[in-house]
Amino acid sequence: MASATSYILFLSIFSSVLARGAAQPRHSNISLETSLHPTTNPTSWLSPSGRFAFGFFPEGTGFSIGIWLTAPHQNTTVIWTADRDDLPVTKDAELKLTNEGLKLLLQDSEVRLIAQNTSASTDAFSASMLDSGNFVIYDSNFDVIWRTFDHPTDTIMAGQVLPAGSELVSSITETNHSSGKFQLIMQNDGNLVMYPVESSDNPWDAYWSSGTYLQGYQSLNLDDRGRLYMLHDNVTHDLTSGFQNRTTLVYRATLDVDGIFRLYSDDLESNTQHILAEFPKSTDPCQIKGTCGVNSYCTSTDGQAVCKCLPGFDYLDGDEKSSGCTRFFATSPCNLNNDNTTYMYTLENVTWLLDCYAAPMPETSKEGCGEACLKDCNCHAALFQSGSNTCIKQALPMKYGVIDSSTTTFIKLVNMSAGGRRDGSQAGSPGAGPDIPTKQKLSSTILIVSVAAVTGIISALAALMFFSCRYPAGRYRRVGRNREPALADEIAPRSFSYHELREATDGFKEELGKGAFGTVFQGTLPGGERLIAVKKLEKVVEEGEREFRTEMRTIGRTHHKNLVRLLGFCDEGTSRLLVYEFMSNGSLADLIFKADGHPDWDERVRIALDIARGIHYLHEECETRIIHCDIKPQNILMDDNWTAKISDFGLAKLLMPSQTRTFTGIRGTRGYLAPEWHKNAPITVKADVYSFGIVLLEIVCCRKNMELEVEEDAIILLDWVHHCFMDGELEKLVPDEVDMTELNRLVKVGLWCTQSEPGSRPSMKNVVMMLEGNVDISLPPPPGFSS
Structure with missing residues (x-):
């Protein structure tokens, strides 16, 4: 009811804005310094009609x-x-046409360029909202220097072209036009393909394509008769035939919020809207990959998708059940199940993306498939396909789960009664069913747990009454405020006051370093027993307190031995500070680039694996997937035991657009940037894979990715590595004696990670497996090669 009320309110406000806009004069030429305001006329510029x-x-x-x-x-x-x-702007905003383009003027003198003139030789002179739906900016010769048709969001209009390398991205909802869950890409290989946004854009991630791979098509086009087609020179591939051509008909093609690409006609005369075509044309929403998030499977009821969690898992967001699921129990150490702490739960008639880490194996029975997974330390789930009697072992996360009568899914769960931590078969959990152990054993377990729980509750109440009487409320709050964060790691990060952090750092006295986000200072928590690193954020996006705390909770929920731990934060007034665990041995850059020595080969291989495992966790295993955007040696820190830990993850979205290190609109550092940053292409987890590939080669060679004081053919590390690899001269790359088989493997991993096309790069899960030597690695093409 609340959502319906909000939607009605949205429409009423929108109608009033449109009414004000309709009353203003209609003109096509917008001159310099003309401006718009959200709530006072004019609120919009109209097209001639x-x-x-x-x-x-x-x-x-x-x-x-x-x-x-x-x-x-x-x-x-x-x-x-x-x-x-x-974020949406406030009613005080102003949009103005200037000689630089369209400027958005906000509070506190903040200025954003909405439409930027990219030509240095000419200034913007005027603009027009055209009857085609295209907003254009002209120079003084009335040549178009910017237009919205070149920057589509989720829609193309009649007369608009979606060129190769471009994409449409759906909106989140009908009333929230932020980037949603699905994308349609006009690929450089001539194929028009739809993927979930949070995918690797691999063939197995696609849920629809035009089937025109390598046929040369270079654009998707929509004409004024509603004909949707692909074009290469004079050759066309029709997706729809033409319809009527009337001045009162407006054609558009939109990638809708449900992931379906629809061709619409809007009849301005009869005020009606019609759907003329759908891609894919399906009545089952579960056929759209990504409708349900990871570790959940899709079922449909009356044409509506219902997302259900795997047994032992719970929704990441209870209010948005399509966002995916995460385990609510801790995994047990691998001991081949000798103490029966794990067991296999059977989920019938559900199949998933076959993302196996080992070759499928023949198995004549379902029970044998489950047993094989149970005895495998790396196996989290297994699929038994009855048609082919095949057993497929899987690791988490599981993706694209759908109903399939020929497949049985086995999920490894924890048996708490045998010493595991928190059983995944908790009553009331989504998709939970009876345990595989006998009913008698289950009943005994429930009885024991119930008695223990009641005893625990009584003890806790008694303790609470004791401490409530013994300590005044004020003192109890003070003790709680000053407690050591290490005692509350499971609920970190905690909130600090600015005064606390100023005292902890002795007035921000000892500087540890300075980076894109701000300056880092060494500090000590009260008692002097724990060192901390305090980062003062500078030039970050001015978010509200609630939004900033949400980001801090997301970062704080990441738990991995190869990630620097966020202990707390401060968001007092305009101050934004982060409190991290202190890393005593500096950065990876200090370690591998120093002139007087470097880690031995085994240490370098171990460090590379540490980093790969940390990135893999960010990409695939943490509750909210994180693209780091700035993997480099300076952001890899070393703890007391020389374990490599990744820092500054989750912060990219806090950085203001103007506060970039090298290129406007780019997050990252020159030398580590994936090619897609320069192509206005979508940024996925594969950008981190590229950066890791460069770092891996730096670790192998103990040198920076660019060095001017070397021979000419060795200046660019990536090129030099490939030349040495192809010439069979890998020994030139390393400053010490190394295992040549291992060196060959690491170099091949680095060359695969640095492929120019994101789709050609491996996932970080596969990178980890390749570094561990668990899979064969084929010969990589040159890094700049594009298929």
Whole structure:
């Protein structure tokens, strides 16, 4: 009911804004210094016929900037959104056309360029909202220097072209136009493909394609008759035939929030909207990969998707059950199940993406498949396919679960009655069923647990009454506030005051280093027993307190031995500080680039594996997947035991667009940046894989990715490594005696990670397996090679 009320309120506000916009004069030429405001006229610029408007529209608790169709449909049709993943602006915002482009003026003198003139030789002179749905900016010669048709969001209009290498990304909901869960990519290989956004864009991630791989098509086009087609020179591949051509018909193709690409016609005369085609055309929403998140499977009821968690798992977000699931029990150490702490739960008629880490093996019985997984330390689940009598071992996370009568899924769970920690078969958990152990054993377990729980509750109440009487409330709060964060690691990060951190660092006296996000200072918690590192964030996005704390909780929930632990934070006033565990042995850069020595070969191999495992956790195993965006030796820190730990993860989205190290709009450091950063292409986890590949080669060779004081053919490390690899001269790369078989393996991993096409790079899970020597590695093509 609340959501329906919000939606009605959204429509009423939107209608009032449109009404104000409709009353203003209609003109096509917008001159310099002309401006718009969210709540005072003019709120938008109209096209000559008035069918399209460009300007502010209400979204959430504020306003976004975009283009919409002004025909009063029941559902407002937004066809383009500016800076769609930024927070909505307030009513005090102003949008102004300047000679630099469209500027958004915000509070506290903040300025953002919505549409930037990329030509240094000419200035913006005027602009127009056209009847095609295209907003354009002209120079003084009335040549177009910027247009929205070149920067699509989720829609293309009649006359618009989606060139190779470009994409559409769905919105989150009908009323939230931020980037959603699905993408349609016009690939450079001539294929038009749809994937979930949080995928590796591999063939097995796709849920629809045009089937035109390597046929040369270079663009997706929509004409004014509603014909949707792909084009290469004069050769076309029709996705739809043509329809009517009337001045009152507006055609558009939108990747909708449910992941389906639909061709629409809007009849301005009859005020109606029709769906003319759908890709894929399916009545089952579960056929759209990514409808349900990781570790959950999709079932459909009356055409609506229902996402269910694996047994032993719970929803990442109870309010958004399609976001995926995570385990709510701890995994046991691997001991081949000699103490019966784990068992296999059977889930019938569900199959998943076959992302196996070992070759499928023949198995004549379901029971044998489950037993094989139970005895394998690396196996978290197994699929038994009855049609082929095949057993497939899987690791987490599980993806794209759907109903399939020919497949049985086995999930490894913890048996708490045998010493495991927190049983996954907890009553009431999604998808939970009876344990495989006997009913008698289960009943005994429940009885024991119940008695223990009641005893624990009584003891806790008694202790609470004792301490409540013994310590005044004020003193109890003070003790709680000053407690050692290490005692509360499971609920970290805690909130510090600015005064506490200033005292802990002796007035921010001892500087440890300075980076893109700010300066790091050494500190000591009260009592002097624990050293900390305090990072003062500078030039970060000004978020509200709630948004900042949400990001801190996300980072604080990451638990891995190869990640630097976030202990706490401060968000007092305008101060934003982060409190980390102290890393006593500096950074990887200090270790491998120093002139007077370097780690031996075995240490370098171990460090590379540490880093790979940490990135793999960020990409695939933590509750909220994180793309680091700046993997480099300076962000790899070494603890007391010389264990490598990744720092600064989860912070990329806090960095202001203007606060980048090398390129405007780019997160990362020159030399470690994946090629897609320079191509305005989508940034996925594969950008981190590329950066890791460069770091891996630096670890192998104990030198930086670019050095000018070397022979000419060795200046660029990546090129030099490939030349030495192809010439069979790997010994030139290393400064010491090493295992040549291992060196060959690490170099091949580095060359695969640094492929120019993201889809050609391995996942970090596969990188870990390759570094461990568990899989064969094929011959990599040159790093710049593109298929």
